[in-house]
Amino acid sequence: MTAELSGADILIQALTDLGVEVVFGYPGGAVLPIYDALFKQKRIRHILVRQEGGAAHAAEGYARSTGKPGVVLVTSGPGATNAVTGITDALMDSIPMVVITGQVGTPLIGTDAFQECDTVGITRHCTKHNYLVKDPAKLGDIVHEAFHIATSGRPGPVVIDLPKDVQVATAPYRKPSIASLPHKGYKPQIKADTALIEAAVEMIAAAERPIFYTGGGVINSGPMASQVLRELVRITGAPVTSTLMGLGAFPASSPQWLGMLGMHGTYEANLAMNQADLIICLGARFDDRVTGRLDAFSPNSKKIHVDIDRSSLNKIVRADVAILGDVGRAMEDMVKLWKGRQHQAQDLTAWFARIDEWRAKKSLKYGPSTKEIMPQHAIRRLWEATHARKPIISTEVGQHQMWAAQHFDFEGPNKWLTSGGLGTMGYGLPAAIGAQLGNPNALVIDIAGEASIQMNIQELGTATQYRLPIKVFILNNEYMGMVRQWQDLTYSGRYSESYSDALPDFVKLAEAYGWMGLRIEDPADLDDGIAAMLAHDGPVMVDCRVAKLANCFPMIPSGASHIDMILEADDVIGEMNDEAKALV
Amino acid sequence: MHIQPEAIERHTLSITVDNESGILARIAGLFSARGYNIDSLTVADITEDETISRITIVTTGTPGVIEQVVAQLDRMVPVHKVTDLTALGPHVERELALVKVVGTGDHRIEALRLAEVYRARVVDSTISSFIFEVTGGTEKIDKFLELMREVGLVEVARTGVAAIVRGREAQ
Numbered sequence: 010m011t012a013e014l015s016g017a018d019i020l021i022q023a024l025t026d027l028g029v030e031v032v033f034g035y036p037g038g039a040v041l042p043i044y045d046a047l048f049k050q051k052r053i054r055h056i057l058v059r060q061e062g063g064a065a066h067a068a069e070g071y072a073r074s075t076g077k078p079g080v081v082l083v084t085s086g087p088g089a090t091n092a093v094t095g096i097t098d099a100l101m102d103s104i105p106m107v108v109i110t111g112q113v114g115t116p117l118i119g120t121d122a123f124q125e126c127d128t129v130g131i132t133r134h135c136t137k138h139n140y141l142v143k144d145p146a147k148l149g150d151i152v153h154e155a156f157h158i159a160t161s162g163r164p165g166p167v168v169i170d171l172p173k174d175v176q177v178a179t180a181p182y183r184k185p186s187i188a189s190l191p192h193k194g195y196k197p198q199i200k201a202d203t204a205l206i207e208a209a210v211e212m213i214a215a216a217e218r219p220i221f222y223t224g225g226g227v228i229n230s231g232p233m234a235s236q237v238l239r240e241l242v243r244i245t246g247a248p249v250t251s252t253l254m255g256l257g258a259f260p261a262s263s264p265q266w267l268g269m270l271g272m273h274g275t276y277e278a279n280l281a282m283n284q285a286d287l288i289i290c291l292g293a294r295f296d297d298r299v300t301g302r303l304d305a306f307s308p309n310s311k312k313i314h315v316d317i318d319r320s321s322l323n324k325i326v327r328a329d330v331a332i333l334g335d336v337g338r339a340m341e342d343m344v345k346l347w348k349g350r351q352h353q354a355q356d357l358t359a360w361f362a363r364i365d366e367w368r369a370k371k372s373l374k375y376g377p378s379t380k381e382i383m384p385q386h387a388i389r390r391l392w393e394a395t396h397a398r399k400p401i402i403s404t405e406v407g408q409h410q411m412w413a414a415q416h417f418d419f420e421g422p423n424k425w426l427t428s429g430g431l432g433t434m435g436y437g438l439p440a441a442i443g444a445q446l447g448n449p450n451a452l453v454i455d456i457a458g459e460a461s462i463q464m465n466i467q468e469l470g471t472a473t474q475y476r477l478p479i480k481v482f483i484l485n486n487e488y489m490g491m492v493r494q495w496q497d498l499t500y501s502g503r504y505s506e507s508y509s510d511a512l513p514d515f516v517k518l519a520e521a522y523g524w525m526g527l528r529i530e531d532p533a534d535l536d537d538g539i540a541a542m543l544a545h546d547g548p549v550m551v552d553c554r555v556a557k558l559a560n561c562f563p564m565i566p567s568g569a570s571h572i573d574m575i576l577e578a579d580d581v582i583g584e585m586n587d588e589a590k591a592l593v
Numbered sequence: 594m595h596i597q598p599e600a601i602e603r604h605t606l607s608i609t610v611d612n613e614s615g616i617l618a619r620i621a622g623l624f625s626a627r628g629y630n631i632d633s634l635t636v637a638d639i640t641e642d643e644t645i646s647r648i649t650i651v652t653t654g655t656p657g658v659i660e661q662v663v664a665q666l667d668r669m670v671p672v673h674k675v676t677d678l679t680a681l682g683p684h685v686e687r688e689l690a691l692v693k694v695v696g697t698g699d700h701r702i703e704a705l706r707l708a709e710v711y712r713a714r715v716v717d718s719t720i721s722s723f724i725f726e727v728t729g730g731t732e733k734i735d736k737f738l739e740l741m742r743e744v745g746l747v748e749v750a751r752t753g754v755a756a757i758v759r760g761r762e763a764q
Binding site for chain 1 (some may be wrong): 594609610611614615618619624626657659661664665667668669670671672673674
């Protein structure tokens, strides 16, 4: 007979069997048995964050940069609710994550006990799946299934709510096989329908103005998918644009690269989408930030859509060919079929000539200044100074995020960590911590804004404790810049509460946490400041004072179509009608 | 600014799910979270070992919304199969209603006669009341209730729709 283990030991054993190396967490009353089990083992490293929200984002950064699931361990009640933002963020951006939450003992559930909350109820809508475990004998299977669900199909967060008495009670544990997991109905479709792949290949071969529109799904599918994408693009000759989440899957140095599309995408990417006769959407989901006004979105194109999530197909934009399956595998099938049928790339000279006309607009240009540091210029100089080291870049949310997406070029996947779907300010610092733990030798930089960085500023202490040499590069314009930009655009410049008043002295703050603090104020000092940041082998926070009123262009305003992009700041100040105000 | 309504359809969905704690909250929660409508919902376990339940949902929405409802249900971990019976074709839909009617004299006689026409059974009676049990499609029950309102209806309990595909094929 198998020796019985406590629920806490079953959890640790299952995590070990699943190859978990790092857990981001914060202890509390309802997880004390698990923390005691952690104390007695050496295989799993626990990273103590400063707030549970930081643990969830750190796990996201770890997952996004390594391809492995991020693991979070928090206590009941406030521990669980603090993690909810990060869990929702992981759901929106399809990040594999397993969150173990402590719960009050089963006899106390429903009695409004101390630090009790309905974690399963609260997280039902922000997880791919969740569990309340009432029997330690089922815990092992549930932990294994949770990892299977989090990492297969469309990845996402899974919560396991574990009452304290179940952590203490004992049961036998043995490692289950995938086939013996409890939910038999869960079988994500990986291989795409051959007939649909054929239809897609023939459409690509016949298209005169094709464009690949790729998304985070290509990155989630694994590094091979990025390789196959390059091959598919090479043999078809078509141009490529990407969503915010998909940056890095295709190299920005390629002549076929058009830059990001959507609200702050390039002119050439958006115009090419508008004028294309065929859009091949690979692992993206026609988000409102991408499509702009739907009835004017790419009016004359056929659409091929490959997605692993059936509910993404035909959700926003009707596809002529909707392909359910793993995007990497589907692209492999397309490449094989293309070569098997000896298709040649169409002559796309005329198409690229039009694209070059749009490129000539130089939509990412910005006014140079010798008096103040232009934020776009700061990012470009940061790229110049670091790109050879293939850095991992995280961001917070706002103008700096969009500028980073526009001006920091990526050549490979898993280097770009940003909160796309949920748009969570405060994501970047903990995500950088997670990424650095997963990639100890990488250069990890959080490109931040002075407002966002304060949302999880407590995590400076985590980086200090684990000697993580991450760099936080704050573009400080003393405004919640994106809010202010929308107020310029929509509310005649009435800056309601968007000024970052009473800012801390970031240099002193950094020093108080044991970091190096640097301030860059003069454009002439920018390169030296960046060099000083990179030269320090510990964590550095840079307070880079940038032009205060710069706005992020190009921009497709609310309610506008791709062809109505705003390219220049002069077009901006004004008041919008109610229809436009009501759009997101 | 005004919100424009769109043309909607009524669909009956049959969903088989793992019979586990919280499953109904999961399914119902999906509808509320995404702004879908539930006109009727029934659930009961249907296998000998009580591991699988069938949930029948009548929902309304635009064709695009109905397609999303099916896709969103289908991707839930404990869901085995979602069948859109309305899209599939011929199927049988039934619900049961218990209808309490209070009255004396002509109203009472008329209620009994109408009940006979609708093949409703009397399952309880007092000197001044009946409880009828009536089964049928939603329209038949609606019609029966409409008539009963004229003759003293005081209370109704309806089960909601249970539905199954016609013919020998099982879904």
